[in-house]
Amino acid sequence: MSSNDVALSVRGLGKSYSISHDRAARVTTAAEAIMNRLRDPFQKTSDKETFWAIKDVSFDIHHGEVVGVIGRNGAGKSTLLKVLSRITEPTTGEAILNGRVGSLLEVGTGFHPELTGRENIYLNGAILGMQRREIDRQFDAIVDFAGMEKFLDTPVKRYSSGMYVRLAFAVAAHLETEIMVIDEVLAVGDAEFQKKCLGKMQDVAASGRAVLFVSHNMAVIQSLCNVGILIQSGTVVAHGPIQDAVQAYLAAIGKAATNDLTVRKDRRGSGKARLTRIDVSGSVSGQGTIASGEPAFISFHLDRVLPGLRCQFTLYDQYGLPVSIFDSGTTSLLDDAKASNETPFICHFPEMPLVPGQYRLNVAIFENHDVVDHVEAAAVFDVSEGVLAGRPVSTNTGYGSVHIAHKWSVSPDLRAGY
């Protein structure tokens, strides 16, 4: 088999769901269905809307290619993976898979807390499509990879969450199918284990198999994949070298950020409260530009204020790498309660530590532990050059995006030379 062989050929693939706007669609009990039918016996013409989660998707993937599938939440990535792993049927088109398919849409699918580690390895392996002989052969390697010989005969409900995930990933990592479909499962475990997983993924790629990998982490995507597919609103808008696809994604994300967040449909959460606008500016009033070392304010506008709301946002730099995460739930003595109900959350930076460049933020609003609203690239802003701790801050050199306030002590002799 040469590496030019097509592993996966997708032609005109589409998947539609019908969403009804009346109550007929939401019935989940037979009694309700009967009641609705009695109330309105001719309700065939209820206003149903067809929503295409993916539409007319076509691409080829060759053996040996590691393909990163990127796109915003709700773009159709997960639906594509579900169709390709045969969990759900497509509505149109076809996909031809030349080889066995292993799909990892979740770590530890089918793990049972009451069963021991050993029993779960066999159970999970079989669920992932491994034959018993295959698991027997790989058993020692799996145990070794997870590093938990001692706990093999302990029920996994006694495991720590880290051990659980390690064992689950170890089984998945030893799946030897020609085509792998993976959904963001690497975002688990401690840093050391993540590194191990990345290493394993690189081995998989090097062994000439075809991998389809979905992730939001641009750094991981760029280090693992050689091809990228960018999906927007259910269609493929870019397919090529991974750098190009990531660039296209970041550009698209920048464009999507408008001041008016009410028009954004690609959001998750219960919707009890919605972000309406985010102002990033140099003053509380929402005016002024942001410069390194100058004060900056990020104000979050919500349509409704509920008790127990919490605001969490993550800053990303122009390369798609996370810079830092902020959470209004972690309180400090320096916090105050001056924000109004129109802008219930204001994050204040006395001296903006970001180096000049473009940044975006993903925002999540929580009600206790439930996600109320989540918007990716909710705001994009530029930081211009400035002075931090008496020191001019130059543009982003690619060596980090935060300027850390610091001082130097240099001997007078050297100083004289400057």
Added chain:
Amino acid sequence: MSNTLESSPTVLQESAGSPAPVHRTVIRPTSGLAVLNLKEVWDYRDLLLVLAMRDIKLRYRQTALGVVWVVLQPLLAAGIFTFVFGKVAKMPSDGVPYFIFSFAGQLGWNLFSGALTKSSTVLVGNQQLVTKIYFPRLVLPLSTIFSVLVDFGVALAMMVILMIGYHVVPHVGLLLFPLWLILFLMLGIGIGLITSSISVKYRDINYVVPIFVQFLMYASPVAYAVSVVPAKWHAIYMVNPLSGLLEAFRWSFFGKGHLDWVGLGYSAVVAVAVFVWGAFAFRKMERTMADVI
């Protein structure tokens, strides 16, 4: 591009004719009559066994008496039946000691009701699997047979002990025993497949099935003999395919009672028909299952 209107058969895993056998899968929308594709179920037999073993292992984990419950349950039930029907209501049992008579009835009944209840809840109980990974979904209800058979095996051993204890001489009808076993299972799983297909969308099934099973038990000759039923009701009574089947099941042990070959033929036809219907209904629902469940 092809679309839903063209009926295209589900072509799954045809092997390409190359020297190294390459697994080839074609994913396409399907329509029309569902294809059973039992070959694929066979390909997933390892999973079927592992799931069956999981159920068996889990059933009595963290119970003090463990597997003893398998024996205790039918014994206790037979004891209750003996008291209520045999002692209080004084129902006839075709001349067989009442305790062993009702124990035998339960042996057959549990085979049917176990297969029915387990297979009807198996999809909703495993929804995490169904929405995250592909396998032929028929594997799930089929995997429940094993734990039903384990229970049956243990209870059967108890039955042998009881037969020795009551000096019941084995009867030549025992040769037909495997046939009854298959028919009980087919009927139970057949209904289970239909109800589990419905349960994907309507969880009402979870409430309906137990009541239905309870009703059916009293409408079947589990704790009493068919001879108790008044002649004018007899025809209606035999509409229940379990009536003939349970009577034949008990006849195999004791050689007592009435073996009605026409009724049995009817039961067999119903069992096979229900099973086939259930299997097709299940496959049809499989297409949209992950979206609805």
